[in-house]
Amino acid sequence: xxxxxxxxxxxxxxxxxxxxxxxxxxxxxxxxxxxxxxxxxxxxxxxxxxxxxxxxxxxxxxxxxxxxxxxxxxxxxxxxxxxxxxxxxxxxxxxxxxxxxxxxxxxxxxxxxxxxxxxxxxxxxxxxxxxxxxxxxxxxxxxxxxxxxxxxxxxxxxxxxxxxxxxxxxxxxxxxxxxxxxxxxxxxxxxxxxxxxxxxxxxxxxxxxxxxxxxxxxxxxxxxxxxxxxxxxxxxxxxxxxxxxxxxxxxxxxxxxxxxxxxxxxxxxxxxxxxxxxxxxxxxxxxxxxxxxxxxxxxxxxxxxxxx
Amino acid sequence: xxxxxxxxxxxxxxxxxxxxxxxxxxxxxxxxxxxxxxxxxxxxxxxxxxxxxxxxxxxxxxxxxxxxxxxxxxxxxxxxxxxxxxxxxxxxxxxxxxxxxxxxxxxxxxxxxxxxxxxxxxxxxxxxxxxxxxxxxxxxxxxxxxxxxxxxxxxxxxxxxxxxxxxxxxxxxxxxxxxxxxxxxxxxxxxxxxxxxxxxxxxxxxxxxxxxxxxxxxxxxxxxxxxxxxxxxxxxxxxxxxxxxxxxxxxxxxxxxxxxxxxxxxxxxxxxxxxxxxxxxxxxxxxxxxxxxxxxxxxxxxxxxxxx
Numbered sequence: 001x002x003x004x005x006x007x008x009x010x011x012x013x014x015x016x017x018x019x020x021x022x023x024x025x026x027x028x029x030x031x032x033x034x035x036x037x038x039x040x041x042x043x044x045x046x047x048x049x050x051x052x053x054x055x056x057x058x059x060x061x062x063x064x065x066x067x068x069x070x071x072x073x074x075x076x077x078x079x080x081x082x083x084x085x086x087x088x089x090x091x092x093x094x095x096x097x098x099x100x101x102x103x104x105x106x107x108x109x110x111x112x113x114x115x116x117x118x119x120x121x122x123x124x125x126x127x128x129x130x131x132x133x134x135x136x137x138x139x140x141x142x143x144x145x146x147x148x149x150x151x152x153x154x155x156x157x158x159x160x161x162x163x164x165x166x167x168x169x170x171x172x173x174x175x176x177x178x179x180x181x182x183x184x185x186x187x188x189x190x191x192x193x194x195x196x197x198x199x200x201x202x203x204x205x206x207x208x209x210x211x212x213x214x215x216x217x218x219x220x221x222x223x224x225x226x227x228x229x230x231x232x233x234x235x236x237x238x239x240x241x242x243x244x245x246x247x248x249x250x251x252x253x254x255x256x257x258x259x260x261x262x263x264x265x266x267x268x269x270x271x272x273x274x275x276x277x278x279x280x281x282x283x284x285x286x287x288x289x290x291x292x293x294x295x296x297x298x299x300x301x302x303x304x305x306x307x308x
Numbered sequence: 309x310x311x312x313x314x315x316x317x318x319x320x321x322x323x324x325x326x327x328x329x330x331x332x333x334x335x336x337x338x339x340x341x342x343x344x345x346x347x348x349x350x351x352x353x354x355x356x357x358x359x360x361x362x363x364x365x366x367x368x369x370x371x372x373x374x375x376x377x378x379x380x381x382x383x384x385x386x387x388x389x390x391x392x393x394x395x396x397x398x399x400x401x402x403x404x405x406x407x408x409x410x411x412x413x414x415x416x417x418x419x420x421x422x423x424x425x426x427x428x429x430x431x432x433x434x435x436x437x438x439x440x441x442x443x444x445x446x447x448x449x450x451x452x453x454x455x456x457x458x459x460x461x462x463x464x465x466x467x468x469x470x471x472x473x474x475x476x477x478x479x480x481x482x483x484x485x486x487x488x489x490x491x492x493x494x495x496x497x498x499x500x501x502x503x504x505x506x507x508x509x510x511x512x513x514x515x516x517x518x519x520x521x522x523x524x525x526x527x528x529x530x531x532x533x534x535x536x537x538x539x540x541x542x543x544x545x546x547x548x549x550x551x552x553x554x555x556x557x558x559x560x561x562x563x564x565x566x567x568x569x570x571x572x573x574x575x576x577x578x579x580x581x582x583x584x585x586x587x588x589x590x591x592x593x594x595x596x597x598x599x600x601x602x603x604x605x606x607x608x609x610x611x612x613x614x615x616x
Contacts, residue, residue: 116510116511116512117512117513118512118513119513135512136510136512138510162506162509162510164506168504168506169506169510171504171506171507172504172507172509172510173510175498175499175502175507176507176508176510176511176512176514176515177511177512177514177515179495179498180495180514180515180517180518180519181514182551182554183491183494183495183518183551184514184518185554185568185571186550186551187487187491187547188571188578189550189567189570189571190483190487190543190546190547190550191483191484191578192571192574192575192577192578193546194483194543194546196476196479196480197599197600197616198446198470198472198477198479198480198615199479199480199484199578200484200577200578200579200581201444201480201581201583201600201602202424202444202446202477202480202484202485203424203484203485203578204424204425204426204443204444204484204485205425205426205427205520205521206484206485206488206489206492206520207484207485207488209518209520209521210488210491210492210517210518210521211488212513212517213513213514213517214571215571215572215574215575215579216572218565218568218569218571218572219565219568221568222561222564222565225554225558225564226557226558226559226561226564229558229559233555233558235498235502236551236554236555236558237555238498238502239494239495239498239551240548240551240552240555242494242497242498243490243494243544243547243548243551244548246490246493246533246544247541247544247545247548249534250534250537250540250541250544251534251537253530253534256530256533256534257526257527257530259497260493260526260527260530261526262497263493263497263500263522263523263526264523264524264525266500266523267500267522267523269500269508270496270499270500270507270508270511271511271523273509275509291505292505292509294509307505307506307509308505
C-alpha cells in the first residue's frame with residue numbers, strides 16, 4: 001500500500017496531529033486536503049501549500065479525523081453522511097471513538113488509530129511533517145479494514161504499529177499516557193498551591209520533565225482523562241496507594257530502599273521491551289490473534305512480533 | 309573572587325557531581341584534586357588529567373564534599389580532622405548536611421551548597437566540565453563564609469545562586485525535586501506491576517519524561533527522600549489528596565476542566581518566575597534578610613533579586 005494508495009486523503013482538523021499528518025502525506029506526494037471549520041487554520045494550512053476545504057469531499061478515499069475527542073461523535077456522523085471512504089481517527093481513547101463510529105454507522109469502514117507522539121503544544125502552527133514519522137501508532141481491531149490501514153501507516157509514516165483490542169489499548173494508555181498527564185498536572189498544581197517563593201527558582205530537570213505535559217491545553221487534557229475514566233480510575237487508585245506507601249516508608253529507609261531497588265531492577269522490561277521479529281507475509285493472519293501484535297517495515301518487508 | 313581564589317580545591321567524591329565540579333575548576337586553571345577512596349575512580353580522574361589523592365591534604369583552601377548523603381557525617385568528621393580549609397558540600401538535603409557539619413565541629417567554616425543540576429546517570433564516567441555551569445545553585449545561610457562561597461560559585465560556575473535558610477531550602481526542594489523523584493518512581497512502579505504486555509510498546513514522551521529520573525541509583529534516591537522526610541512527607545500527603553481529587557473528578561468533567569484550567573493559568577508563575585534585578589555592591593548586606601535572595605553575575609557585576 002503506497003502513501004497514495006487511498007487516492008485523496010481528507011484530514012479533518014488541522015491541529016498539531018492533523019496538520020502533521022497532512023504535511024507528511026503532502027511531502028510524500030499524496031493528494032491530501034485539510035478540512036477545518038476554522039478560517040485561520042485553513043489559511044495557515046493553505047500557506048503551507050496544502051489544499052483546504054470546509055467540508056469533507058465525497059470522492060476522497062480516506063478520511064483522517066484529528067479533531068478534539070469531545071466533538072468526535074458529531075464529526076464522524078458528518079463524515080459518514082458525506083463520503084463512502086474509509087475513516088480513521090487519531091484520538092487517545094479508542095472506546096470513545098469506537099462508540100462514536102458505531103453510532104455514525106461507520107463500523108465496517110472505520111479503524112481506530114492513535115499515534116504515540118505529540119508535544120505539549122497544539123495547533124497547526126506547531127505541526128510538522130516529521131512529528132508522526134518513525135513513531136509507534138496503535139491500531140485497534142474491529143470490523144473495518146485493519147490490515148489496509150496498518151500497511152498504509154507503515155508505508156506512509158514508517159510506523160511501528162501495535163495492533164490490539166480496544167479495551168487493551170485504553171488500559172495500556174491509561175498507564176503510560178493518561179496517568180503521566182494526571183501526575184504531571186498534580187505535581188504542577190502542588191507547587192502552584194504551595195506558593196513557596198524559593199521553589200520556582202530551584203526547579204530544574206526533574207521538575208521540568210515531570211511537568212512538561214502539564215498546565216497546557218486544559219480541555220484536551222480533561223477530555224482524554226475523563227473519556228478514559230474506566231481504565232484510568234484504577235490506575236490512579238494504584239498510584240494513590242503507592243504514594244501512601246512511599247509516604248510511610250520515608251520513616252523506614254530499608255523498606256524504601258528495597259522498593260526503589262525493585263523499581264530499578266524492573267525498569268528495563270518497561271523501558272527496553274524485548275521483541276522477537278519474524279517476517280510477515282500474511283498480515284491478515286498475523287492480526288488474527290487475541291493479544292497485541294507489533295508490525296514494522298523490516299529489510300525483507302513487513303515484520304511482526306507478539307507484544308510481551 | 310577568582311576561580312582560583314581558594315588555592316588548592318579538594319573535591320571529595322569523584323562521582324557525577326564531584327567529577328563535574330573538578331573538571332570545571334581544572335578547566336579554569338584552578339589547582340584542584342579529586343579525593344576518592346575508590347581506586348577506579350581515582351584512575352578515571354587521573355586519566356582525565358586531574359590530580360588525585362586518597363585523603364584530603366592539610367594545605368588546601370577549600371574542600372568540596374560530593375559524597376553520598378549517608379556517609380556525609382563520617383566524611384565531614386574526617387575532613388575536619390585533616391584541614392582548616394573552608395568546607396562546602398553539595399548534598400540535596402541541607403538539614404542533614406548542617407547537622408553533620410555541626411557534629412564535625414565545622415559550623416564556622418562550612419557552607420551548604422546544592423547545585424540544581426544532575427542527570428539520571430551517576431559516576432565519574434558521566435561527569436562533565438559543563439554539567440554544573442550556568443545552572444542554579446542553592447546556598448544555605450549559616451555561620452560559615454557564605455558571601456565568599458556565593459561569589460566563588462558565581463565566578464567559577466557562572467552560577468545563579470539562591471541564598472536561603474536551611475529549612476526553606478529543604479521545603480522548596482521537597483516540592484520541586486524530591487516529590488518529582490517520588491512520583492517518577494511511583495509511575496514506573498505502577499507500570500512495572502501492571503505487567504501489561506502492550507503498555508511498554510505504547511510508552512512515548514509523557515511516560516519517558518515522567519519517569520526519566522526513576523529506576524536509577526536506588527540508594528541515592530532513597531537517601532534524598534528519607535533524609536528530607538520532614539519536608540517531603542506533607543508534600544506527598546498533598547499529592548495523595550490531589551490525585552484522589554483527580555480520581556473523583558474523572559466522573560465530573562466540569563470540575564476537572566476547572567481544575568486543569570486553574571493549573572494552566574498558574575503555570576507561568578512557577579515556570580517563568582519574575583525577578584527584579586538590582587546591582588549588588590555589598591553582597592553581605594544583601595544576604596542579611598529573612599527571605600530567599602537570588603544572586604547572579606550581570607553586566608555591571610553582581611546583581612541580586614528577592615525571590616518571590
